[in-house]
Amino acid sequence: MSATHxxxxxxxxxxxxxxxxxxDSVQSVLDFLRGAGHSVVFETETAAHLxxxxxxxxxxxxxxxxxxxxxxxxxxxxxxxxxxxxxxxxVPLIGIxxxxxxxxxxxxxxxxxxxxxxxxxxxHKAERxxxxxxxxxxxxxxxxxxxxxxxxxxxxxxGAGMAELRVDVDDHFMYNQRSDGLIxxxxxxxxxxxxxxxxxxxxxxxxxxxLVPIAPHALSNRPIVLPDSSEIVIEIKRGRxxxxxxxxxxxxxxxxxxxxxxxxxxxxITFLHPExxxxxxxxxxxxxxxxxxSGDGKI
Numbered sequence: 001m002s003a004t005h006x007x008x009x010x011x012x013x014x015x016x017x018x019x020x021x022x023x024d025s026v027q028s029v030l031d032f033l034r035g036a037g038h039s040v041v042f043e044t045e046t047a048a049h050l051x052x053x054x055x056x057x058x059x060x061x062x063x064x065x066x067x068x069x070x071x072x073x074x075x076x077x078x079x080x081x082x083x084x085x086x087x088x089x090x091v092p093l094i095g096i097x098x099x100x101x102x103x104x105x106x107x108x109x110x111x112x113x114x115x116x117x118x119x120x121x122x123x124h125k126a127e128r129x130x131x132x133x134x135x136x137x138x139x140x141x142x143x144x145x146x147x148x149x150x151x152x153x154x155x156x157x158x159g160a161g162m163a164e165l166r167v168d169v170d171d172h173f174m175y176n177q178r179s180d181g182l183i184x185x186x187x188x189x190x191x192x193x194x195x196x197x198x199x200x201x202x203x204x205x206x207x208x209x210x211l212v213p214i215a216p217h218a219l220s221n222r223p224i225v226l227p228d229s230s231e232i233v234i235e236i237k238r239g240r241x242x243x244x245x246x247x248x249x250x251x252x253x254x255x256x257x258x259x260x261x262x263x264x265x266x267x268x269i270t271f272l273h274p275e276x277x278x279x280x281x282x283x284x285x286x287x288x289x290x291x292x293x294s295g296d297g298k299i
Contacts, residue, residue: 008120010039012063012091013055014082015046016074019098025073025109026050029096032113033071036120041067043082064089069272071116076102080247083149087131087267094119094272103191103282106273115274125273129188129204130228131265134246138258146246149269150189152262154234154254155181155214157241162217164237169230176237178217184232184262185210191286199223204279209264234260 011033015026030052033040040055047057063070064086072079073096083093083104095105096112107115118124134152136144146152156163165182167174185194187202190210195201199212200223207228213221226232235257236242242254254260284290 007122008038008068010041010067012041012043012058012067012070013046014043014070014072014074014078015050016078016098017045017049019074022073022098023050023052025098025112026052028113029071029073029116030055032116036117038120043070060085061089064091067091069094069120071096072105074098074105075100076104077248079104080149083269084131084147084247087147087149087265087269090268090270092126092270092272103188103286104271106277106282119272119274123275125275125277127204127271127273128268129271130186130207130268132184132186132209132262133265134184134244134260134262136244136251136254136258136260138255144244144251146244146249146251147265147267148189148246149186150192150247151183151185151194151245152260153181153183153193153214153245154236154260155243155245156239157243160240160242163239163242165239166235166237167211168233168235169226171231175221177213177221179213179215179221181214181242182234183210183212183214184234185212191283194223200225201283209262228264230263232262234262236260 015022030040041058042055044057044059069092071094072082079095096107097105132148132152134146135142162178163181165177183194183197187204187206190202194210194212197212197214199210202208202210208225209228210225212223236254238256244251244254
């Protein structure tokens with residue numbers, strides 16, 4: 001094993017569940033990594049849905065404490081789930097997409113072994129991403145804490161009327177808003193729900209937090225990008241069945257006068273991309289920029 005390969009002695013594999021035909025891909029990655037001298041473990045849920053009893057299983061906390069890198073085979077949803085859990089441990093993440101290209105799982109399955117080999121030899125681009133953390137306070141007491149790679153979303157119930165929210169930033173009153181909800185997103189999350197709600201794209205290296213109202217009653221309620229040093233407080237003024245989501249992990253029982261405090265997490269996550277990786281290539285691919293009917297790239 002080369003010196004650079006030795007940097008990544010123990011490697012965790014995290015695999016999206018219920019993916020048809022995934023076993024062959026996993027086996028080839030497993031054989032490759034073991035052949036290069038790495039120890040390989042499965043994340044516990046991965047071990048439960050793959051019938052490969054010779055691979056030891058570890059909880060996300062165990063992976064955080066003992067592994068040098070995690071390889072995620074799946075889509076961005078799989079990456080989000082494990083990234084949130086590994087953030088306190090600073091374990092870098094490598095994403096192999098199963099199916100469509102992801103913003104975070106960006107290595108195509110067909111070229112995964114040679115690309116993985118190069119990354120593990122040190123030929124990679126490391127990219128650090130910020131996260132958000134949120135606390136729900138009721139009568140001054142913290143009743144829920146969550147972390148998000150993409151976004152923290154306050155939204156009204158399906159059958160309920162508009163939510164009324166008060167937003168303060170760094171102890172300054174910003175606005176009262178009537179809407180279907182509010183998205184608070186990281187630059188990573190700016191290409192997710194925030195984008196579909198009309199928010200701006202933020203380059204991942206920007207230190208910003210974007211607030212995007214969901215179907216606001218007043219057209220003057222526009223998306224705004226705040227410094228990522230900000231503390232944002234959202235107070236529920238009125239509304240029924242209001243939920244709070246951290247990357248789609250739901251906390252359902254919000255009540256009027258509850259206050260949600262959101263700020264940048266002290267933790268970050270690091271993605272290891274192939275050399276030559278470009279954020280703009282991914283945007284072009286995902287958002288179908290530059291596609292012309294003629295197919296030759298000319299207008």
